[in-house]
Amino acid sequence: MHASGRVYLCAYNYYRWEPIAMGCRTDTVCQFHRVGCDNIFIVADSPSGGRLRFLTAPFHADASGHVRKFIPRTDQTRAFTFPKRKRLLKRPYTLHYWDAESASFSPLEYDSTADSTQSYTNIPENALLWFTVPDRIVNQRVFYLENDSVITMDLIR
Known part of the structure; x- marks a missing residue:
């Protein structure tokens, strides 16, 4: 700036x-x-x-x-398993991280998926994340990982 x-x-x-x-x-x-x-x-x-x-x-x-x-460190990654929402259990989800260079959310490939969870091992450290069901984007907020917890924010109205 x-x-x-x-x-x-x-x-x-x-x-x-x-x-x-x-x-x-x-x-x-x-x-x-x-x-x-x-x-x-x-x-x-x-x-x-x-x-x-x-x-x-x-x-x-x-x-x-x-x-x-949130400046992602793509050379340092972490693993995390996300729970799926109960009413959308069997659908594929997509995890995105905010790519500071492209100024947009970029998708990450998952390692495994089950009926109730989806696991990743390639999540950049210090990334802003967004976990979505691509065809049902409803009430899905951005968040970040801190230790082994998902930290979300409320909508600002």
Whole structure:
């Protein structure tokens, strides 16, 4: 970021990054006022007044003001087994991670799948993740893994 102007703080709502606050940028500093925390955000601008252009990696800002950036380390991976939702048990799921270079979610191949779980061994460390049933994207939130737990965020309305 090396310009000045209007910027947007976005949250991942309804399967896309949605602006939730407008702020201003001076050089490399972006300022937003009266924004709640404890969610996952990304900063964007819209230089031609159209599509959003992402300026940062996604990050989690907690209620204490601590910020964790999600810059995936594809050279360091981890394994994890995800449970499937009860009413969608036998359907194939797709795990995506936010690829900071392409500024989009990229799918990961699973290693094994069963009726109630799906396992991966190739999840990049420090990645923002999204686990979906491709033809039934309903109430599926972005999340991250911390130790052996899935940490999700609520929708911002």
